Amino acid sequence: MSGWRLVLKAAPALRVDLRGITPAALRGLAAAQVERLPVGYGNARLELGEFFRLAPGTEDGTLTFEGDLSRFDRVGCGLDGGRMLVEGGVGHHAGEGMRAGQLRVQGDAGLLAACEMAGGTFTVQGNVGDFAAGALPGSMDGMRGGTFVVRGSAGARFADRMRRGSAIVHGDAGDFLASRLVAGTVAVGGRVGAHAGFGMRRGSIVLAAGAGAAEIPATFVPALGAADVFWQLLARDLARHGGVFASLPGRTIQRHLGDLAADGRGELIVPGQP
Template identity: 65%
Template structure:
C-alpha cells in the first residue's frame, strides 16, 4: 500500500468534499491517477491536482498539509490505513469511519466522528457541535471506535451515541450525551446545561475534581443518587480511561459518585462525578 503527501495549493473559493480519498482507495494508484481523481467543489467537480500538490509519502499514510477548514469529509467511511492532517479541517471529519487512524493537529468542524463505527480519531484542537453523534435524520450516533479530543467540544457531543468511547480533555457545550443509548463519554472540564438529556443507557464521566452535576440535571430530578458500591466496574472503566493520559490518568486512584437516569427515558444511564 503506497502513501501520499497532499499540500494545499491555496484556500478554495467553495467547500470541498473529500469523500472517497482514503488510504485504501489510493493504494494501487499511480501519481497521475491520484492527481486526476475528482472531488466536489461547490456544485462542480475538480481534479485533486487543482487543489493539492501531490507527492509520494509514507507507506499506508495520507498526509494533508495546509489550511483545510473548507475541506469536508476527510476520512469519510475510512476502513483502514492512516490519515494525518497538519492543520484544521472542515465538517464531517471521520464520519462513518470503520477502521484505521485519523490524526488532526488542529480543530475539526461540525459532526466530527458522526456515526463512527470503528478505528480511532485523535483531534489536538477543538471539535464543533454534534461530534460523535448522528447524521441529520438518522437514529444512531457513534457506534464504535475511539474519539479523543484534546481541546473543547461544542453542543450535543455524543448525541444518540450507541457504542464506543469519546473523550474530551477540555470542556463541552450543552446537551452532552443527549439521547445516549450506550457507550462511554469522558469530559475533563466544565460542561453546559442538560447533560444526559433523554439518556437511556451508557456512562458519562465528569473528571474535574469536585464538579457538581451540570445545570438542568439534578434540579430537574431526572437523575437520582445511587449509593451501591461498584468497585470492579469502576476499576475496569478507570483503567481504560487512564491510558489516554491528561486529567484521566489518575482516575484509578479516585472515588466516584453515581447518579442514575434519565428517569424521563429508560433510567439506566449514569452520570459519574469524580471526587
C-alpha cells in the same frame, strides 16, 4: 508501500468534499491517477490535483494532508483501514462513518466530526464543533463504535444518540452532552454545559473534573449499590488517554442514575478529588 503527501496549493473559494479520498482508494495508483481523482467543489466536480500538489509520503503508507483544510469537508469519511494525518484543521463531517483505521487531525474540526463513526481511532488535537460523535440529520443512531479523542473542547450535543464506543474530551463540552445516549462511554476532562445526559437511556458519562464540572440534573438520583470493580476497569481504560484522566484509578466516585424522565438506566459518574 509508501503513502502520499498532499500539499494544499491555496485555500479554495468554495467548500470541497473529500469523501472517498482514503488510503485504500489511493493504493496502487500512480501520481497522475491520484491527481485525476474527482472531488466535489460546490455543485461541480474537479480533479484532486486542482487543489493539492503531490509529494512522496511516509513508508508506512500514511496518507498525509499538509495545510489548512478548514474548507474541506468529509476528510476521512468512510475510512475503513490505513492511516490518515492532517497537518492542520479540517471542515465539517470529518471521520463521518469511518469503520477502521486511524485518522489524526492536528488542528480543529468543524461540525459533525465522527458522526456515525463505527470503528477505528479518530484523534483531534484541537477543538470540535457541535454534534460531534452524533447522528446525521434524520438518523436515529450516532457514534456506533471505535474511539474518538478530542484534546481540546467540544461544542453542544456531543455524543447525541451515541450507542457504542468511547468518546473522550480533554477540555470543556457544551450543552446537552451525551443527550439521548443509548450506550457507550463519554468522558470529559473540563466543565460541561447545561442538561448533561438529557434523555439518556443507558451508558456512562464520566466528569473527570469532579463535582464542579456540571450541575447534576434533577432527573438523576444517587446510586445506592457499589460499583468498585466496574469503576476500576473503566478508570484504567480512560487513564491511558493521559491528562486529567490519568488519576482516575486512584479516585473514589459518586454515581447518579438516570435520565429517569426517559426511564433511563445510564449513569453519571463524578470522581472525587485525587
